[in-house]
Amino acid sequence: MKKIILSALTIGLVSCGAHQSKNIENADVMEYANTITAQELSDHLYTFASDEFEGRETGEPGQKLAAEYLKxxxxxxxxxxxxxxxxxxxPVPGSVFRGDVKDSENVLAFIEGSEKPEEILVISSHYDHVGIDDEGNIYNGADDDGSGTVAILEIAEAFMQAKKDGFTPKRSILFLNVTGEEKGLVGSKYYTDNPVFPLAQTVANLNIDMIGRIGEGMENSGDYVYLIGSDKLSTQLHELSEEVNNKYLNLTLDYTFNDENDPNRFYYRSDHYNFAKNNIPIIFYFNGVHADYHKMTDTPDKIEYDLLEKRAKLVFLTAWEIANRDERPFVDKPVDTAAN
Known part of the structure; x- marks a missing residue:
């Protein structure tokens, strides 16, 4: 049934949009990147990380409300x-995971590619957080990971504006808002165990988890972002990422947490890892931890919206390049699956 539904969707989208397609190389990519604005990110986040959403704990009413907002x-x-x-x-059934995990859901949206629709770029973030404590304090999770979630909405809007103008990406893009990251990466694990599109056709995963703040020790670092995992599986992806940043934004790309000996082990702690385990090249975008991490003080007023805008633009521009290059990122450092 799934294949039938997807085939019908493919036919419908191609028939509606094929005649509008233009040469993607003629697009002014920065025109679309600049639709990502600090103001719109703020507007989204002040709603998404408000008390109304009750901390978005997996399976709780606030998480359901957050899912409905995204939809x-x-x-x-x-x-x-x-x-x-x-x-x-x-649907992500909690019963398939150990521990106290309630039923919840990943939220998926999709722009079909014009030339290589069967090849999928996944842009992900987790939209859950840790909820409410026993004293009724709400943990809003503005940075973790409200920042990544609203960035995806703005990135999706930028791609859709390009599509409306006739510049449909060559490859398909799946916007994947996963649930249950705080419960042990359960939403992304469920997706990679039950993929909507074959993992063999998933060309890369760009994962965004906490990109709205200045991390500890980075107060004098200017416009930076931590990148983790870009070179773990694909040298090409890492080089592409560097080229895009050098061409358009010149942010400081900090690889401190990419070190194999990093004691924080962030590479293993967000949703990209479930893609990496399946030999899918990934980049994890991250601002580092701060004093409000997993506290009720992680609120929208603490977000550096201008910096969030720049980081979201970097993800968009990197995604644009991946989606429109002739070849998908080549995996030259495959995971040893025998060791898993």
Whole structure:
């Protein structure tokens, strides 16, 4: 049934949009990057990380409200679901995981590629957080990971504006908002165990988890972002990432936490890792931890919106390059699956 639904969606999207397609090389990519603005990121986040969403704990009413918010925003942008119709949710049953995990859902939206629609770039973030404590304090999770979630909405809007102008990406893009990261990466694990699109056709994963703040010790570092994992599986992906940044933004790309000996082990602690385990090249975008990490003081007023805008633009521009190059990133450092 899934294949039938996806085939029908493919036919419908191609028939509706093929005649509007233009040569992607003629697009002014910065025109679309500049639709990502600090103001719109702020507008989203002050809602998404408000008390109304009750800390977005997996399986709780606040998480359901957050999922509905994402679905509504994708529908406003006219970005369809890959699941067909009005169904933007991939159910994630808590019963398949150990521990106290309630049923929840990943939220998926999809822009089909014009030339290589079967090849999928996944842009991900987790939209859950840790909820409410026993005293009723709400943990809003503005940075963790409200910042990544609203960045994806703005990135999706930028790609959709390009598509409306006739510049549809060559490869397909899946916007994947995963649940249950705080419960042990359960949403991304469920997706990679039950992929909507074959993992063999998933060319890369760009994962965004906490990009709205200045991390500890980085107060004098200017416009920076930590990159983790870009060179772990694909030298090409790492080089592409560097080229895009040098061409458009010149942020400081800090690889401190990419070190194999990093005691924080961040490479293993966010949703990209479930893709990396499957030999899918990844980049993890991160601002580092800060004093408000997993505290009720992680609120929208603490976000550096101008810096969040620049980091979101970097993800968009990198995604644009991956989606439109002739070849997908080559895996030259495959995971030893026998060791897993």
């Amino acid at each position: 509504t925003e994708y529908k406003k942008l006219n970005i369809p679901s890959p699941l067909g119709g009005d169904n933007y949710y991939q």
